[in-house]
Amino acid sequence: MTRRLPLIHKVVEEHIGPFRQEQLDLEFSNGERRHFQRLVSGGHGAVVVVPMLDDETVLLVREYAAGLHRYELGLVKGRIDAGENPLQAADRELKEEAGYGSRKLDVLRSLTLAPTYMSHQSWLVVARDLYPERLPGDEPEELEVVPWKLADLDKLMLREDFSEGRSLAALFIAREWLGSQR
Incomplete structure (x- = not known):
């Protein structure tokens, strides 16, 4: 209807x-x-990046989460700056947070947080063909990079320190999309 x-x-x-x-x-x-x-x-949205180190391994980052006052494991993410598109923002955030650039970036879709009362959108980007490159970021400390096998997503989704909804949804969407690309 x-x-x-x-x-x-x-x-x-x-x-x-x-x-x-x-x-x-x-x-x-x-x-x-x-x-x-x-x-x-008040911005241009955000990106949530699924950086694939290889066909089976995603790179996660551990950073301080002020809302919960603990360290949280999740995907690379950040705002889209003025003049950037989601692909440019994803590559920049990946370099700042994980120390990698990407030669192959794909925007899969947008994700919302709470669409009944927020306009904020995050663009889900899969990053492949990674190479080492670091840019200075706005984080107060270097983030720990944690490789994780997509085959072990069932273990990750139940971890207490992996609770952000965008990261969880993005990994399941990216896993399905990557499987369809083979």
Whole structure:
């Protein structure tokens, strides 16, 4: 069933750090009116990179996660800077966080965090044909690079220090896509 999008009667904005909070006065097609809040990303989106060291091995990074106050294992990720596209941002972030560049980058799809109230999108990029190259990044310490076999994804998904949803979803999507490329 295709529904008509709700009519926006009014938007009230408030800036909160890198985000803009909007309060929406909406009217749905059945006449019901509601107020919704959403966070609008203040940037150009982000990338989540699946760096393949070889056909079976992905590179993960361990970095400090302030939200949980612990070290978290996950994929290379970061924002898309002004003037960059997702492929350029993915290659830059890969060099900054893992110390590798990529000769073959593929954008698979976008991922959202909480689309019911956030506009933020992250682009899932698979990086292959890696070569050593490091760029200075904004991390306060060098990140630990951890090779992980895709065949052992079942063990990774249950680790307490691997909890970020984008990384988990990206690995399963990339594994399926890579399998279809063989």
